[in-house]
Amino acid sequence: MAEQANLSSTERIKQASDSLRGTLKESVENEITGNLYEDDVALVRFHGMYIQDDRDRREERAMKKLERLYSFMIRLRLPGGVISPQQWIDLHHIAGEYSTGVLKITTRQTIQLHGVLKSVIKPTLKSFREANLTTIATCGDINRNVLCSSHPKQSALHEEIYEYAKEINRMLLPKTHAYYEIWLDDEKIADKKSEEDPLYQDRYMPRKFKIAIAIPPNNDVDVYANDLGLVAIEKNGKLLGFNISIGGGMSTTHGNPDHYARLGSVIGFVNTKEKLLKAVYEILTIQRDYGNRSDRKVARIKYTVDRLGLDWWKEELERRTGFKLEKERPVVFEERRDYYGWEQNHQGLWYYTLYVENGRVLDTEKLLMKTALLEVAKTKKVNFIFTCNQNVIIGDVKEEDKPLINEILERYHLIAHTDSASAVRRNAMACVALNTCPLALAESQRYFPSLLSKIELILANHGLQNEEIIMRMTGCPNGCSRPYAAEIGFVGTALGRYNLHIGGDRVGTRLNKIYKESLDEQSILSELDYLFAAFASERKEGEPFGDFANRKYFN
Ligand code: SRM
Ligand code: SF4
Numbered sequence: 001m002a003e004q005a006n007l008s009s010t011e012r013i014k015q016a017s018d019s020l021r022g023t024l025k026e027s028v029e030n031e032i033t034g035n036l037y038e039d040d041v042a043l044v045r046f047h048g049m050y051i052q053d054d055r056d057r058r059e060e061r062a063m064k065k066l067e068r069l070y071s072f073m074i075r076l077r078l079p080g081g082v083i084s085p086q087q088w089i090d091l092h093h094i095a096g097e098y099s100t101g102v103l104k105i106t107t108r109q110t111i112q113l114h115g116v117l118k119s120v121i122k123p124t125l126k127s128f129r130e131a132n133l134t135t136i137a138t139c140g141d142i143n144r145n146v147l148c149s150s151h152p153k154q155s156a157l158h159e160e161i162y163e164y165a166k167e168i169n170r171m172l173l174p175k176t177h178a179y180y181e182i183w184l185d186d187e188k189i190a191d192k193k194s195e196e197d198p199l200y201q202d203r204y205m206p207r208k209f210k211i212a213i214a215i216p217p218n219n220d221v222d223v224y225a226n227d228l229g230l231v232a233i234e235k236n237g238k239l240l241g242f243n244i245s246i247g248g249g250m251s252t253t254h255g256n257p258d259h260y261a262r263l264g265s266v267i268g269f270v271n272t273k274e275k276l277l278k279a280v281y282e283i284l285t286i287q288r289d290y291g292n293r294s295d296r297k298v299a300r301i302k303y304t305v306d307r308l309g310l311d312w313w314k315e316e317l318e319r320r321t322g323f324k325l326e327k328e329r330p331v332v333f334e335e336r337r338d339y340y341g342w343e344q345n346h347q348g349l350w351y352y353t354l355y356v357e358n359g360r361v362l363d364t365e366k367l368l369m370k371t372a373l374l375e376v377a378k379t380k381k382v383n384f385i386f387t388c389n390q391n392v393i394i395g396d397v398k399e400e401d402k403p404l405i406n407e408i409l410e411r412y413h414l415i416a417h418t419d420s421a422s423a424v425r426r427n428a429m430a431c432v433a434l435n436t437c438p439l440a441l442a443e444s445q446r447y448f449p450s451l452l453s454k455i456e457l458i459l460a461n462h463g464l465q466n467e468e469i470i471m472r473m474t475g476c477p478n479g480c481s482r483p484y485a486a487e488i489g490f491v492g493t494a495l496g497r498y499n500l501h502i503g504g505d506r507v508g509t510r511l512n513k514i515y516k517e518s519l520d521e522q523s524i525l526s527e528l529d530y531l532f533a534a535f536a537s538e539r540k541e542g543e544p545f546g547d548f549a550n551r552k553y554f555n
Pocket of ligand 2: 431432440441476479
């Protein structure tokens with residue numbers, strides 16, 4: 001078992017928290033500050049929230065001797081990223097009433113609201129409950145939102161696999177009633193026994209835990225970037241089972257090779273639902289028992305996997321489940337993207353994938369995206385599916401309803417907006433970073449669009465404007481837009497400076513490497529100019545940029 005001495009302070013906070021209650025009730029009622037008591041900052045995450053402050057206003061507030069402008073980011077739990085039209089309508093209004101109003105689609109297929117003041121957390125969460133939505137355990141040391149391939153076009157199995165995502169999600173929820181008591185004013189449950197949590201016990205996981213299910217040939221969920229990845233294996237439309245991978249994770253630390261990004265290692269295959277659920281559960285218990293609880297920087301499963309070895313993991317898993325994993329089945333991923341525009345699925349239903357720049361659904365002078373999507377939702381003839389590329393699919397549209405939905409999308413120029421986005425822009429992602437993320441070293445979502453405009457010109461100069469190169473940016477090395485799994489990654493090191501990574505493959509099965517460090521914009525553009533010139537003249541027939549870069553610069 002993991003060393004129990006030198007527990008990190010977070011471990012002690014969790015253990016002493018009375019099943020994640022801590023002093024959250026008092027913290028929230030304290031009107032003197034917009035912040036929480038220190039220990040509650042860690043605990044509130046288990047309830048789906050982060051305390052943040054407006055970093056753009058720090059200096060001004062400090063000059064006026066005011067405390068930072070605190071507010072909360074709140075994240076929904078939506079396995080597979082699906083919501084109903086009524087839930088969209090509710091979400092639209094909740095966001096408008098209690099947050100900045102922006103519906104932020106995340107890289108893990110869900111929605112975040114920003115700027116929620118402490119005084120309105122409870123009304124926000126109560127409104128979510130009325131909308132049958134929850135934020136439970138979307139953050140914290142626990143299993144997060146379970147991702148599921150969002151493309152109905154790909155497979156008749158999609159619905160079946162989506163049910164797996166929901167079931168895994170349910171199985172790994174915490175047992176505590178704290179959420180209901182603190183935020184929703186439910187009665188305190190007298191029977192403490194009902195809160196006993198054999199999985200999470202009193203200290204939960206050593207660190208966050210992430211699961212994704214991919215349906216080949218599309219790896220839109222970036223399955224190997226997850227602590228636990230499941231790849232559905234089918235034959236002639238029939239589900240045979242799942243390959244299981246462990247040990248994926250993106251975060252690094254600048255200048256510290258002990259903190260690294262890693263893709264998941266495939267450890268085997270299971271052929272029944274019962275075995276799958278058992279294996280998933282026990283992988284969590286192994287990580288719970290052996291993950292590092294002293295140093296949070298090396299507490300993710302990727303480090304436990306490398307420390308103990310894959311053979312040890314397989315044996316331990318076999319011991320806990322009582323069965324052996326079968327040999328993994330061959331898998332071919334051919335792409336990792338969203339299918340923009342209209343697509344029809346095997347049942348004849350229609351799906352419109354809308355391009356949403358960096359996942360931000362809002363109204364601007366140029367584009368009333370939020371208003372348009374509200375009108376779409378009000379037809380009640382669609383469902384919404386969020387993708388892991390920060391887009392939204394307007395889905396399950398019947399043939400006879402398609403003209404109505406299409407007319408709204410046309411009228412609000414959303415079709416033109418999607419069609420006119422360049423090949424690189426459609427494949428690009430940036431994390432949130434400034435002004436809300438406390439960990440940001442550089443800009444990301446506020447800057448990437450303008451950098452992309454300059455990159456588009458360089459690509460066009462080399463005749464590469466139609467290349468679907470996957471580019472991702474983050475404002476720090478934590479990797480929230482999975483930049484290390486991109487063909488080109490920009491990782492913030494300081495304001496206006498980024499490490500340039502190249503050489504990841506198109507489908508998310510090879511990480512990129514650092515090519516140049518801490519470049520400013522001018523240097524980024526001239527390096528890319530040089531790289532694209534070489535790519536245009538030296539690439540092999542059909543070779544994607546990432547493969548070319550890996551072959552030329554790292555082999
Ligand atoms: Fe992330 C922390 C935003 C996906 C790795 N991430 C944060 C925080 C909460 C900052 C903080 O700890 O205070 C960011 C909030 C910014 C804000 O203002 O909203 C944040 N992460 C995001 C989102 C919203 C980025 C986005 O633009 O979509 C994504 C929300 C996903 C979700 O719905 O749950 C998001 N974060 C990811 C991913 C991608 C993924 O999971 O596929 C990663 C890399 C994969 C991984 O986990 O290894 C990721 N976020 C991190 C880390 C590094 C974890 C580590 O192993 O060290 C942190 C920092 C931490 O946990 O200490 C972090
Ligand atoms: Fe914040 Fe860093 Fe994540 Fe970007 S990658 S949202 S800057 S933690």
